[in-house]
Amino acid sequence: MSELPALLAANARYAEAFASGDLPAPPRRHLAVLTCMDARVDPLRVLGLDLGDAHVIRNAGGRASDDAIRSLALGRALLGIATALVIHHTDCRLRGVDTAALRAALVEAGADVPPRHDFLPLPASIEEGVREDVARLRTTPLIPPGLAVHGLIYDVRTGRLAAVSA
């Protein structure tokens, strides 16, 4: 695995053409996107966003985890975030599995995982998972008030987003 030299060479080409060195830290569109780490999702392109437009928070499943809440709370308090989008996607490997099965897969792969460690699997219904995470972001006292939160579903086959009603 010596991917690193090839990646650094690709970065040198990126840096040569780089012309966005004067962007400010606060996102131009006062937006944060919370979505899955999945390789088939490129949230900036999916939403037509430019560099500098939005915070992007990603984890397995696009869950409203404690860490996602930490990130959104800081974005709201320090960097002017006014809107957050929660985007789950079709064909997610975290949907419809349970924590016991996930733990078994990790232990099988050689990890040392405590018995009830929570991997935040998604419920079988994609809409239900989105609503759960939207509700968590709307109700946590850790995020300063005034953040609008919307839920969306991304279809990895079509590239299309659909809003989930609250």
Added chain:
Amino acid sequence: MSELPALLAANARYAEAFASGDLPAPPRRHLAVLTCMDARVDPLRVLGLDLGDAHVIRNAGGRASDDAIRSLALGRALLGIATALVIHHTDCRLRGVDTAALRAALVEAGADVPPRHDFLPLPASIEEGVREDVARLRTTPLIPPGLAVHGLIYDVRTGRLAAVSA
């Protein structure tokens, strides 16, 4: 704040030109990138990666949080991740502040935050922060063995990456 209709219109244009509907879930380059949510960082472009190449995990600071570890552990066990890059960046608002100051800013903005809530601020030295997070990923028993972890620094002014020696 009715950003949503404009974003959905931009997505409709993306979906019209979308031609990547047959990508498999496992990242083509067996790669995961952990970096900051900062709006000035577009990890795919920075590394010359295509849709489908890599998992992308992002949070405030690009920290090796419990949630980032959850995500990498699942990527390693279920989706064949072999290499992880930890990328912190220059001018990060989480560097050189302490948890008390962050908590004060959140409380000032109206959040209700327990006294010693940890916002995972970064140490003053950017290299030290990267080394801390690389070490955490290399030593956690939750990630199945065999994941190569590299640390990098991204300069938001130049677009350039630099490797951090372990």
